[in-house]
Amino acid sequence: MKNQLYQQTVLKHNRDPRNYGVIEDCSHHAEGFNPLCGDEVKVYMQVEDDLVKAIQFTGKGCAVSQASASIMTTALIGKSLDEAMAQFDEFMKMASGEKQDPQGEIAAFAGISQFPSRVKCAVLSWQTFNAALKAVDNTISTE
Amino acid sequence: MLDIEKIRADFPILERQVHKKTLAYLDNGATTLKPNQVVGEIEKHYKEECSNIHRGIHWLSERATEAYEASREKVQKLINAESTDNIVFTSGTTAGINLVVQSYGRSELNAGDEVIISAMEHHSNIVPWQMLREEKGIVIKVVPVLEDGSLDMESFYNLISEKTKFISIMYVSNVLGTINPMQEICDKANELGVPVLVDAAQAIAHMPVDVQKLNCTFMVFSAHKMYGPTGVGVLYGKAEYLEKMPPVNGGGDMILSVSFDKTVYNVAPYKFEAGTPNIAGVIGLGAAVDYLQSFNWQEVEAREEELIAYAHEKLEKIPGLKIIGTAKNKSGAVSFTMKDIHPHDIGTIVDRSGVAIRTGHHCAQPLMESFGIVATARASFAIYNTKEEVDQLAKALEKVQEIFA
Ligand SMILES: Cc1ncc(COP(=O)(O)O)c(C=O)c1O
Numbered sequence: 402m403k404n405q406l407y408q409q410t411v412l413k414h415n416r417d418p419r420n421y422g423v424i425e426d427c428s429h430h431a432e433g434f435n436p437l438c439g440d441e442v443k444v445y446m447q448v449e450d451d452l453v454k455a456i457q458f459t460g461k462g463c464a465v466s467q468a469s470a471s472i473m474t475t476a477l478i479g480k481s482l483d484e485a486m487a488q489f490d491e492f493m494k495m496a497s498g499e500k501q502d503p504q505g506e507i508a509a510f511a512g513i514s515q516f517p518s519r520v521k522c523a524v525l526s527w528q529t530f531n532a533a534l535k536a537v538d539n540t541i542s543t544e
Numbered sequence: 545m546l547d548i549e550k551i552r553a554d555f556p557i558l559e560r561q562v563h564k565k566t567l568a569y570l571d572n573g574a575t576t577l578k579p580n581q582v583v584g585e586i587e588k589h590y591k592e593e594c595s596n597i598h599r600g601i602h603w604l605s606e607r608a609t610e611a612y613e614a615s616r617e618k619v620q621k622l623i624n625a626e627s628t629d630n631i632v633f634t635s636g637t638t639a640g641i642n643l644v645v646q647s648y649g650r651s652e653l654n655a656g657d658e659v660i661i662s663a664m665e666h667h668s669n670i671v672p673w674q675m676l677r678e679e680k681g682i683v684i685k686v687v688p689v690l691e692d693g694s695l696d697m698e699s700f701y702n703l704i705s706e707k708t709k710f711i712s713i714m715y716v717s718n719v720l721g722t723i724n725p726m727q728e729i730c731d732k733a734n735e736l737g738v739p740v741l742v743d744a745a746q747a748i749a750h751m752p753v754d755v756q757k758l759n760c761t762f763m764v765f766s767a768h769k770m771y772g773p774t775g776v777g778v779l780y781g782k783a784e785y786l787e788k789m790p791p792v793n794g795g796g797d798m799i800l801s802v803s804f805d806k807t808v809y810n811v812a813p814y815k816f817e818a819g820t821p822n823i824a825g826v827i828g829l830g831a832a833v834d835y836l837q838s839f840n841w842q843e844v845e846a847r848e849e850e851l852i853a854y855a856h857e858k859l860e861k862i863p864g865l866k867i868i869g870t871a872k873n874k875s876g877a878v879s880f881t882m883k884d885i886h887p888h889d890i891g892t893i894v895d896r897s898g899v900a901i902r903t904g905h906h907c908a909q910p911l912m913e914s915f916g917i918v919a920t921a922r923a924s925f926a927i928y929n930t931k932e933e934v935d936q937l938a939k940a941l942e943k944v945q946e947i948f949a
Contacts, residue, residue, distance in 0.1 A: 463886035
């Protein structure tokens with residue numbers, strides 16, 4: 402069901418987010434805002450030996466943004482930085498509607514490009530992750 | 545009696561399917577749909593009378609100028625202005641407020657002078673004043689909103705002092721639907737001898753508006769919220785103010801004579817209409833006024849009141865749904881929240897049932913803050929809406945509940 406946005410996976414992660422909370426003294430951190438919805442996602446990462454040792458988030462906003470953040474943390478934890486960046490690229494391509502075969506729970510957003518006004522909710526956490534990793538701009542906005 | 549079937553036939557877009565469902569357009573507060581009568585006049589201008597105005601002496605230009613100025617007369621009659629000279633065409637409500645702030649505000653208000661606005665204002669009646677505050681050091685005083693969404697008039701009176709130099713308040717709230725006691729506010733402003741601006745964006749298509757009876761100094765509204773085209777609006781101003789106010793934009797049409805030593809400005813309203821205006825848009829606005837005037841106001845008001853009452857009744861039955869804005873006098877809009885379901889999720893799900901509503905902060909973030917929320921979902925009504933469409937919304941909201949159960 403490609404045009405279904407509110408699937409069980411999304412609803413479950415929204416109701417009961419994984420890896421929720423602050424990591425004190427983490428190596429990487431960034432905050433993302435989506436002014437349209439008022440969504441907010443803060444990403445905390447501990448990177449060691451080019452591995453995402455730990456990743457957590459806090460935030461508030463619509464179900465799409467919060468579920469996407471939760472699913473992202475489960476997808477990235479334990480990954481090498483190269484693998485994590487590949488995941489990021491894959492998610493962004495999926496969000497823009499380029500054909501992709503997403504693996505795992507990320508597939509819940511496979512149809513997101515059919516909801517153009519909600520794409521930025523779904524990509525917010527990923528862009529925030531990217532900003533944290535690159536540490537270029539620690540506050541990002543989807544507008 | 546309003547013939548709703550006939551009215552709906554004027555808006556062919558209502559027959560559209562959205563996501564394979566019949567469209568229920570309940571986002572009229574954002575912009576209303578446009579009837580054939582309006583679209584037809586705009587098309588006629590481009591196809592048959594396209595020309596610039598006020599500068600040609602050829603036949604086409606005369607026709608276009610005539611149609612453009614005829615719209616000014618129609619607007620004058622709609623709001624019962626003293627003369628067509630009181631009617632300035634702008635690009636919309638936002639432009640009208642900015643014009644008043646940049647012209648009157650910049651030239652007449654000084655550091656320490658107080659401007660009274662309200663907590664329910666649209667950003668367009670907040671930010672221009674903040675820009676003036678940056679520049680001139682004026683003070684912005686905000687009338688709070690009571691729990692039911694009505695203005696706290698006691699605070700309004702308490703905020704007034706000898707420093708009050710301007711009052712700028714909306715007639716009808718785009719979020720809460722509250723009809724503010726505009727006559728009372730204008731009476732007070734006149735008693736103080738300070739100018740008062742009425743943002744009538746959400747009033748103009750829903751109730752008769754009389755600027756002389758209100759005795760307001762300025763009134764602003766947008767054509768696109770009254771069945772007219774986007775990109776056009778009206779600023780009404782009292783003659784003694786418009787005459788003294790400096791123009792904001794300089795250019796063609798706003799002058800009587802130009803030399804490098806001295807330029808003589810045209811009179812109001814032309815001195816505020818520099819450059820080639822939105823000619824087709826203004827002509828479309830004239831057609832929209834004709835369209836509105838073809839109905840009986842009492843019937844329009846009764847019809848929309850009935851729809852709002854029905855929406856309240858239906859929505860209140862949905863468990864967990866809370867209506868934001870329950871003032872006694874309401875028009876146009878019903879805002880609501882559903883427990884901790886984010887309004888954007890509500891908006892997306894009902895959209896898939898063909899229902900168009902607005903979700904978000906509605907350009908009124910300070911108002912959201914005073915209710916302790918970040919956003920609402922809002923259904924807003926126009927003359928063509930039906931109870932069936934309210935039912936379609938209610939059904940779609942039940943689906944939202946199921947999904948998030
Ligand atoms: C009460 C009110 N004021 C001002 C505006 C701004 O109107 P416009 O965007 O047409 O300039 C709106 C539009 O949403 C409104 O509802």
